[in-house]
Amino acid sequence: MTKMILVGLCLVLILCGCRSAGPFPAPTLSATHPLAMSELLGGSWALDNSTIRMRHTVLLELGWRKLPMVGLLELDRTARTIRLVAVNDLGIKLFDLTVTVDGYQTNYLFPELATYAGLGETVAASVRKIFLDPLPRDDDRLTVTADQYQTRRSLGDAELTFTFGGERPDLLGKELRGGAQGWVVRYYDYRDLPAGRLPGGVVLKDHTAGYRLTLWLEKANLIDG
Amino acid sequence: MRLFLAITLLVLLVLLTCAPLFAAEAEPLFERLEAAATNVRTVTSAFTQEKRLAIFDEVLTSSGRFAFAKPDQLRWELLEPVKTGFVLSGDRGRRWHGRAGTSESFDIRSDPMMRIVAEQLLAWARADFGWLRERYQLEVLGENPATLKLIPRTEVGFLDHLKIIFAADDTHVQQVEMHEQDGDATIIRFSDAIINQPVPDETFRN
Numbered sequence: 262m263t264k265m266i267l268v269g270l271c272l273v274l275i276l277c278g279c280r281s282a283g284p285f286p287a288p289t290l291s292a293t294h295p296l297a298m299s300e301l302l303g304g305s306w307a308l309d310n311s312t313i314r315m316r317h318t319v320l321l322e323l324g325w326r327k328l329p330m331v332g333l334l335e336l337d338r339t340a341r342t343i344r345l346v347a348v349n350d351l352g353i354k355l356f357d358l359t360v361t362v363d364g365y366q367t368n369y370l371f372p373e374l375a376t377y378a379g380l381g382e383t384v385a386a387s388v389r390k391i392f393l394d395p396l397p398r399d400d401d402r403l404t405v406t407a408d409q410y411q412t413r414r415s416l417g418d419a420e421l422t423f424t425f426g427g428e429r430p431d432l433l434g435k436e437l438r439g440g441a442q443g444w445v446v447r448y449y450d451y452r453d454l455p456a457g458r459l460p461g462g463v464v465l466k467d468h469t470a471g472y473r474l475t476l477w478l479e480k481a482n483l484i485d486g
Numbered sequence: 487m488r489l490f491l492a493i494t495l496l497v498l499l500v501l502l503t504c505a506p507l508f509a510a511e512a513e514p515l516f517e518r519l520e521a522a523a524t525n526v527r528t529v530t531s532a533f534t535q536e537k538r539l540a541i542f543d544e545v546l547t548s549s550g551r552f553a554f555a556k557p558d559q560l561r562w563e564l565l566e567p568v569k570t571g572f573v574l575s576g577d578r579g580r581r582w583h584g585r586a587g588t589s590e591s592f593d594i595r596s597d598p599m600m601r602i603v604a605e606q607l608l609a610w611a612r613a614d615f616g617w618l619r620e621r622y623q624l625e626v627l628g629e630n631p632a633t634l635k636l637i638p639r640t641e642v643g644f645l646d647h648l649k650i651i652f653a654a655d656d657t658h659v660q661q662v663e664m665h666e667q668d669g670d671a672t673i674i675r676f677s678d679a680i681i682n683q684p685v686p687d688e689t690f691r692n
Contacts, residue, residue: 284587314542318568320586327590329570329583333542344541350570351562351603352537352546352664352672354644369668371644373598477585479567 284475285449285462288433290408290426298399301410301425305432306457307396312337312484313456318477319347321384323377330355332476335484336392343388360385362394387465387474391446395435397423409433416440427451431458443468456481512626516615519632522656523613529554529658530689531679535564540669552676554611559690560604573690574604580692589692610650610659622648632656644668657681 302308314335321328330347337343343360357369358381365385374380401412401423410425419440424433429451436445445468450461463476530553537546550564550571560579563571569584572592579600582589594601609617618624622636632652638645649663658679664672 284585314544316546318585320583320588327583327586327588329586329588331537331546331568333539333544333546335542346539346541348537348539348546349599350548350564352535352674353599353603354539354666354670357541369644371599373602376598475586477568 284477285447285464288427288431288449288451291428293405293408293410293426293430295405296410296430298401298403298412301403301412301430302397302399304429304458305397305425306459307392307432308338309457310339311457312339313459314482314484315456315459315478316480318479320475321387322473322475323380323383324471326377328377331479334388334392341393343393345384345388347384356381356384358385358388360389360393362389365389383470383472384474386470387467387472390435390444391463391465391474391476395421397432429458431460441469444470450478452478454481456483512624515626515629515632516624519613519652519656520615525682526657527556527682528685529611529679529681530683530685531658531676533674533676535675536671536673538671538673553685553689554607555685555690556612558608560607560611561689562603562607572600573692574600575690579604582692610662630654631660653679 312335314333317332317334319330319332321330330349332345332347335344341362344358345360346357347355349355353371354369355371355374356367359366359368365381367381370381397412398414401414404411404413408426410430412423412425414421416437417440419437419442422434422436422438424436425431426433431451432448434445434447437443444466446463446465448460448463451458452461459478459481461478463474465474467473530551532549533552534547534549538544539546548564548568549566551561552563553559553561558574558576560574561571563569570582572579572581574594577594578591579594580589580591581600592600594604605617608614615624618636620639622638625635625637627633627635627649631654634650636648636650638647644666646665646667649661649665650659651661652658653660658676658681660676660679662672662674
């Protein structure tokens with residue numbers, strides 16, 4: 262009997278773990294209905310062409326090291342660039358990066374952070390995946406389940422999946438599986454703000470590189486567009 | 487020629503009267519501040535912190551509480567917009583992050599970032615001018631209240647200078663400004679300071 266209860270508890274924990282990540286509640290899903298790809302992608306913040314500035318509380322977990330910071334990020338969705346400045350709790354600037362679809366530039370890196378090998382590249386790759394690239398496309402394959410929409414495309418021997426769900430529906434996740442890389446981004450807690458409908462929480466897990474990045478949206482402003 | 491001499495004298499006069507006091511001339515002021523600090527055993531205060539980012543023309547504002555007890559106990563705690571902070575007792579401390587729900591211990595001997603932060607806060611809380619003079623060229627911008635400008639003696643990488651304003655009674659720092667080479671600045675204003683009241687040991691544990 263005790264064994265059954267333990268197994269039951271484990272199953273509950275596993276099931277709960279699949280629906281949410283860390284500090285954010287699982288998104289509320291609703292029944293799907295027939296949608297054209299253009300309708301699915303049309304309202305997504307990721308494909309808008311305005312420029313927004315966001316302030317996040319950030320936790321970067323690199324192995325056993327935890328690096329909390331405040332991130333100020335300007336996302337230019339027309340030029341497809343990101344300018345990102347991060348400061349610590351005492352206002353010390355940690356880094357300043359410019360991120361593009363296929364590269365990044367370090368404008369500043371706090372000297373003591375040089376001990377974290379590859380920090381700039383890790384952060385640049387993370388914000389690129391979360392906000393910039395890859396993005397869903399009209400020619401992706403669309404699959405509709407009872408409560409989710411998924412678009413897929415092959416990238417060599419890997420598969421890229423975008424998941425949408427909820428009443429709107431919102432972009433809930435991106436995932437790359439197979440091949441040499443493996444990572445997943447989950448978007449939570451969507452809010453209607455003057456800057457648009459944006460995720461209040463984001464979790465990126467890069468299984469290959471072995472790190473996790475969590476973002477809590479504190480503020481967002483529309484810069485133009 | 488007479489006009490030239492007059493202008494030269496005027497310029498010299500302006501330069502002499504406006505020139506800041508450098509370290510040697512300012513010794514009496516440093517002695518005054520050190521003497522005031524000698525009598526300070528504990529300080530608690532509120533603070534607000536503004537981070538001005540030149541690239542975004544944006545100010546990040548936060549607020550919290552600060553506590554110090556001689557010789558080397560600190561608490562630095564942000565309450566808004568996110569609860570986060572650290573306590574330090576000697577070389578060892580604990581930091582926490584409310585959003586992330588994390589709490590972890592650290593040792594400033596093996597954590598360079600926390601060492602820099604702790605050294606700065608302790609140096610100001612103790613008015614440790616010996617430590618400060620080794621690292622900065624000190625200029626006195628004003629005597630009442632004591633206002634100092636500190637220029638790093640060696641390249642720190644980002645820091646252009648610090649500006650420190652003491653309270654009118656010299657017992658504690660009232661404002662710290664950290665000006666960076668790229669135009670960014672951090673301004674920390676301390677308020678409601680309480681001096682030499684008992685601070686529970688728990689304040690420095692978490």
